[in-house]
Structure formats: C-alpha cells, structure tokens
C-alpha cells in the first residue's frame with residue numbers, strides 16, 4: 001500500500017496534482033528517480049510483433065516505468081487503457097511468456113535481473129477460466145505444488161487451506177470439477193492455484209472481466225484481503241476504471257497505437273469495501289478524471 005505522501009522518500013519531488021482520492025504525477029516515474037530496489041523495471045521497451053515482415057505491428061513503444069520493492073508490503077499496480085493498447089503485452093513481458101517475450105528493444109527486469117523465461121517468482125491469473133477440466137478443485141489448486149514434487153498429503157492440506165481462504169467450502173467444493181462451478185467460483189480456484197505458490201509478483205489479466213457486478217465487487221474485496229496477507233506486488237489489468245481506482249495503489253493509464261504509459265496516479269489505499277468506496281464523491285472524482293482522459297485519447301486518435 002502507498003503512504004498518503006505524494007512521493008516515496010527515495011524520489012525527488014515531482015509535481016503532483018490532487019484529484020479526488022488520487023495524486024496525478026506530472027509524468028510517470030523513471031528508473032533514475034528511484035534509488036530503492038525495484039521489483040519490475042521497464043526501460044524504453046518496444047514490442048513489434050512480426051518484426052521485419054509486411055505485417056509488422058508495434059504494440060508498445062518506449063515504455064518506461066518502475067515499481068519499487070516495498071518490503072513486507074508490495075504494491076498494487078493497475079493498468080488501464082483502451083482495447084489493443086498493449087496491456088496484455090506488458091503483463092506477458094513481465095511473465096517472460098512468448099511471443100511477447102523477448103521485447104524488440106529495451107530492457108525488462110524483475111528484481112534487478114533481465115527476464116529470460118517464466119519463473120516461480122511470478123504467477124499469472126487470466127480472464128478465461130484456465131482450470132484443468134478433468135481435475136477436481138483440490139487437484140487444480142494443488143497442481144503447481146504437484147509439479148514441484150510436494151508429497152500428496154502435504155499439498156492437499158495446503159490446498160484445503162487455500163480453498164477456504166478464497167471463500168469456497170472445502171466439504172462441498174473440493175471434489176467438484178470445473179464445469180460444476182460458477183464463473184466466480186472458478187476465478188476463486190484460479191486465484192488459490194496461483195497464490196498457493198507464493199509468487200512475489202502476481203500478474204492478473206482482467207481476471208474479473210466476465211463476472212457480474214455484485215460478484216465482481218465481492219471478488220475485489222477478497223483480493224484486497226488476500227493481497228494484504230501475501231504481501232506481493234500485483235499487476236492487475238482491467239477495463240474498469242472503478243475497479244482500478246478501488247484496487248490500485250498506483251494506476252497506469254495507457255494510450256494507444258503504439259501503447260505508452262500516459263499518466264501515473266497514486267491512489268489512496270483500499271481500506272474500506274468496494275461498495276463503500278464507490279459511493280464516495282472523491283472516489284467518483286478520480287473515476288471521472290480518468291474517464292475524461294481516456295475519451296480525450298480516443299478522440300485524439302480519430
């Protein structure tokens with residue numbers, strides 16, 4: 001979580017404008033501004049798909065940002081922007097997944113080291129339900145531990161604990177198969193399956209995009225509670241401005257064609273429920289500010 005102060009102690013002061021529950025930085029922070037160790041660092045990262053071919057397409061260009069390593073805390077970073085602006089590209093570059101990885105140019109670092117491949121320090125939750133159909137909830141949740149070679153009894157004990165933590169009922173749900181679950185329940189399974197492995201960085205690509213508004217708010221509250229426990233850095237991609245402002249300690253607003261980070265906002269921590277926070281005028285002020293920013297971007301493109 002972020003302090004109320006506009007800038008962390010290690011940054012030189014950057015002019016910031018207060019808007020509702022957020023401070024809008026004059027420009028996104030650059031690696032040179034931060035002296036503390038970094039969790040994730042992008043320096044002038046460009047990704048051109050099909051480079052050198054007639055169908056070459058530059059999805060992101062010169063993307064630079066840095067996320068500090070806040071020990072025993074972790075930050076919640078939300079990435080917002082129009083469809084196709086390169087949000088998933090950024091997330092998958094952090095994960096080290098092809099064909100996004102490697103970047104065409106620039107430097108992607110995690111904990112100070114260049115990303116070369118996926119690793120156990122990074123866990124990913126996708127929008128579509130990615131459970132294995134022929135495995136039960138318990139088998140899905142413990143799949144990663146099985147790959148690590150953890151004995152069955154230990155991993156099932158841990159699995160049951162995580163099933164409980166994400167709000168499922170061990171007795172009723174552990175032996176169900178994915179097709180027997182609702183969308184919200186499946187995303188709980190996906191979250192448990194990722195968090196059980198204790199990644200230092202959690203990458204989430206629109207995980208609640210397919211859920212109804214009520215379920216979505218409940219999932220947001222659950223995620224905030226779990227994130228406080230696991231103290232990881234979270235990268236959370238969403239189309240919902242409300243979701244980004246509620247969940248994020250920081251919000252990156254991206255522009256399109258090719259994608260760059262246009263604004264960085266430092267947002268008040270989510271210390272009340274999603275439903276409560278969304279009723280506040282200050283919260284809505286930040287939401288309207290971002291909405292205007294994105295619609296200006298879209299008009300500018302036409």
Ligand SMILES: Nc1ncnc2c1ncn2[C@@H]1O[C@H](COP(=O)(O)OP(=O)(O)OP(=O)(O)O)[C@@H](O)[C@H]1O
Pocket residue numbers: 049050057058059081082083084085086087088089090099
């Ligand atoms: N493997 C690929 N090959 C070619 N082009 C790609 C590939 N993956 C993505 N792109 C293009 O790069 C651009 C950015 O894609 P990306 O998936 O990162 O966008 P996004 O911001 O996540 O969009 P959405 O909000 O719709 O999920 C898009 O124009 C997309 O068509």
Ligand SMILES: [Mg+2]
Pocket residue numbers: 087088089205
């Ligand atoms: Mg995407």
